């Protein structure tokens with residue numbers, strides 16, 4: 001209970017700092033349609049940029065089951081060694097999470 005409280009406070013502090021602070025290397029968008037769920041509990045690269053109409057593929061190279069849940073869309077479970085592809089037709093910024101590891105696994109797809 002106290003541990004999760006501390007983590008919650010840290011998460012809030014991270015949000016308060018805003019974009020561009022801290023792990024700014026992760027935040028720079030990478031032009032790719034391929035995202036790896038790398039060991040351990042990460043989306044790599046975390047922020048990607050694609051053209052409208054692109055299909056993005058997430059591949060699970062970790063030893064654990066993860067999911068890809070884009071805001072407003074369905075959750076996709078991805079077992080180790082498997083992949084899921086999602087089409088992005090409309091420009092915008094789409095946040096997504098792994099619903100099993102929300103604190104650690106978040107990413108963003110920027111559609112131009």
Ligand SMILES: [Cu+2]
Nearest residue numbers: 066098100101
């Ligand atoms: Cu996960």
